[in-house]
Amino acid sequence: MKKILMAAALVVGFCSGAASQAQVQAQAQTSTIPVVAAENFYADVVKQLGGDRVQVTSILNNPDEDPHLFEASPKTARALQHAALVVYNGADYDPWMDKLLAVSKGDKRTTIVVAQLVGRKSGDNPHLWYDPATMPVVAKAVSGFLVQADPAHKSDYDARLATFLASLKAIDNRVAVLNSHYKGVPVTATEPVFGYMADAIGFEMRNRRFQLAVMNDTEPSAADIAAFENDLRERRVHVLIYNSQATEALTKRMLKLAKDSRLPSVSVTETLPAGKTFQQWMISQLDALSGALQGWQR
Numbered sequence: 001m002k003k004i005l006m007a008a009a010l011v012v013g014f015c016s017g018a019a020s021q022a023q024v025q026a027q028a029q030t031s032t033i034p035v036v037a038a039e040n041f042y043a044d045v046v047k048q049l050g051g052d053r054v055q056v057t058s059i060l061n062n063p064d065e066d067p068h069l070f071e072a073s074p075k076t077a078r079a080l081q082h083a084a085l086v087v088y089n090g091a092d093y094d095p096w097m098d099k100l101l102a103v104s105k106g107d108k109r110t111t112i113v114v115a116q117l118v119g120r121k122s123g124d125n126p127h128l129w130y131d132p133a134t135m136p137v138v139a140k141a142v143s144g145f146l147v148q149a150d151p152a153h154k155s156d157y158d159a160r161l162a163t164f165l166a167s168l169k170a171i172d173n174r175v176a177v178l179n180s181h182y183k184g185v186p187v188t189a190t191e192p193v194f195g196y197m198a199d200a201i202g203f204e205m206r207n208r209r210f211q212l213a214v215m216n217d218t219e220p221s222a223a224d225i226a227a228f229e230n231d232l233r234e235r236r237v238h239v240l241i242y243n244s245q246a247t248e249a250l251t252k253r254m255l256k257l258a259k260d261s262r263l264p265s266v267s268v269t270e271t272l273p274a275g276k277t278f279q280q281w282m283i284s285q286l287d288a289l290s291g292a293l294q295g296w297q298r
Contacts, residue, residue, distance in 0.1 A: 032052070032053055032054055032055040033050065033053060033054050033055065033084050033085065033146065033149055033150065034054075034055050034057075034082050034083050034084050034085075035050070035054050035055065035056045035057070035083060035084065035085045035086070035087070036056075036057045036058075036059065036079050036080050036083040036085070036086050036087070037056060037057070037058050037059070037086075037087040037088070038058075038059050038060060038086075038087065038088035038089060038094045038097050039058065039059070039060045039088070039089055039094070039129070039271070039272075040058035040059075040060060040061035040271060040272045041129055041271070041272040041278045041281070042058075042087045042088070042089070042114070042129075042138065043056045043057070043058035043061070043087075044058075044272055044277055044278045045135060045138060045139055045142065045164070045278055046085075046087060046142055048160065048163075048164050048277065048278075049139060049142050049143050049146060049157065049160050049161060049164060050142075050146055050157070050160070051156070051160060053146070053150060053153060053156075054146070057079045057083075059076055059079070060094070060271055061271065061272075062271065076096075076100065077100055080100055080101065083109055084109055084110065084149065085109065085110045085111075085112070085142070085145055085149075086101065086109055086110070086111045086112070087111075087112045087114070087138070087142065088111075088112075088113060088114070089113075089114050089115060089126060089128060089129075090113040090114055090115030090116060090120070090126075091115035091120045091121060091122060091124050091125075091126040091128065092122045092123075092126055093115075093126035093127070093128075110145050110149075112138070112141050112142065112145070114128055114129075114134065114137075114138055115128060117134075117137050117138060117141055118131070118133065118134050118137055125192050125195045125196065127192065127193045127194070127195060127196065127270065128196070129278075130193065130194055130195065130196045130197040130268075130282075131196035131197070131200070132168075132171060132172055132175055132196075132197070132200050134196075135168060135278065136165055136168060139161060139164050139165060140161065143157050143158070143160070143161040167279050168279065170279060170283060171279060171282045171283060171286070174283060174286040174287070174290070175197070175200050175201055175286065177290075178201045178286065178289070178290060178293075179200070179201050179202045181293075182201060182202070182203065182293055183201070183202030183203075184202060184203075184204055185203055185204065185238050185293070186203070186204040186206055186231075186236060186237045186238060187203045187204070187205060187206070187237050187238055187239045187240075187241060188205070188206045188207045188228065188231055188232070188237045188239075188240055188241070189205065189207070189211055189240070189241040189242065190210075190211065190214055190240070190241070190242040190243060190246075190250075190251045190254055191211050191214050191215050191242075191243045191246065192208070192211045192212065192215055193215075193241075193243045193268050193269075193270055194241050194268045194285075195211075197282075197286075198241070206231055206236070206237055207224065207227060207228045207231065209221070209224045210224040210225065210227070210228050214246075214248075214250065214251070220250070225250075228254060229254070229257060232254065232257045232258050232261050232263060233257060233261055235261055235262075235263060237263065238263070238264075238293060239263065239264050239265070239266055239289065239292050239293055240254065240255070240258040240263055240264070240265045240266070241265075241266050241268060241289075242254070242255060242265055242266070242267060242268070243267075243268060243269070243270065244267040244268070244269055245269050245270050245271065246270075264292035264293070265292075266285070266288050266289050266292050267285075267288070268285055269281075
C-alpha cells in the first residue's frame with residue numbers, strides 16, 4: 001500500500017481531550033456524542049445507528065481522491081482530540097490513525113478498530129468493508145458503545161441497529177444471486193479492493209500477484225503483466241474490475257486492452273460516493289457487476 005505521510009508538526013500541541021465514560025454519559029443527556037470515523041462509509045454506518053444523537057466527522061471522504069495518498073492535518077488531530085468514539089479500519093489501511101492516537105495522553109476515548117473486530121491483521125487484504133460479514137460486526141460494536149454512553153435512549157439505538165442489520169439483507173441477496181449464476185467464473189482486477197466481495201460471490205479471481213503489487217505500490221513483474229494482458233487479449237476472463245480512484249498508467253493500459261478486447265469493465269471505489277448510504281453504494285456496484293456479466297453463458 002502506498003506510504004501515507006504525516007507531518008511531524010501534527011504532534012505539537014496535540015493533547016488528550018477525551019472524556020471519561022461518566023462524562024460521555026453526562027454529555028449524551030444534553031448534546032450529541034462526538035464520533036470520528038477515519039473512512040466515510042464507517043461514518044455513514046455510525047450516523048444510521050446514532051441518528052441525531054451523534055455528531056460524526058469523517059476523515060477520508062473524497063471519492064475523487066486516492067485514499068492511499070491521504071496526508072493527515074492539524075484539523076484531523078483536533079477532531080480526534082474531542083471524540084468520544086473513534087472508528088477506523090486498521091490492517092495498515094490507515095496507519096496515520098495509530099500515529100495520531102498514540103500521541104494522545106490520558107486517552108480514555110473508546111476506539112473501534114475494524115480489523116481487530118473481524119480477526120484481520122497486517123498483511124491481509126485491508127479492504128474489509130467489501131466483506132459482507134464485516135458491517136454487521138461493526139454495527140453491533142458501535143451500537144453497544146452508544147447504548148453504554150447514552151443508556152436513556154437504548155430502545156432507539158436497538159431499533160436503529162435492527163433496521164440497519166435488516167437492510168444489509170439486500171446486499172446478501174444480491175451476492176447470493178450472483179453466486180448462483182457466476183460461481184467459478186474467471187474474472188480479474190487491477191487491485192484487490194473488491195476481493196472479499198469477489199470471494200463471497202465465488203469468482204475465480206486471476207492475477208492476484210499483479211493486484212497485490214499495485215496495491216503495495218510496487219511494479220508488477222514482467223511475467224505478471226504479460227499474464228494479465230493475455231487474459232484480457234484472449235478473453236480468458238469475463239470482466240475487469242478496477243479501482244476508479246487509482247487509475248494510474250498501468251491501470252489505464254489494462255482498461256484500454258479490455259475495451260479493445262470487448263470485455264466489460266466495472267468500477268469500484270474505496271470511498272463512499274456523495275449522496276449514498278453504505279447499502280446503496282454496495283448495491284449499485286453489485287448491480288453494475290451483474291449487468292456487465294449478463295451476456296455470459298456457462
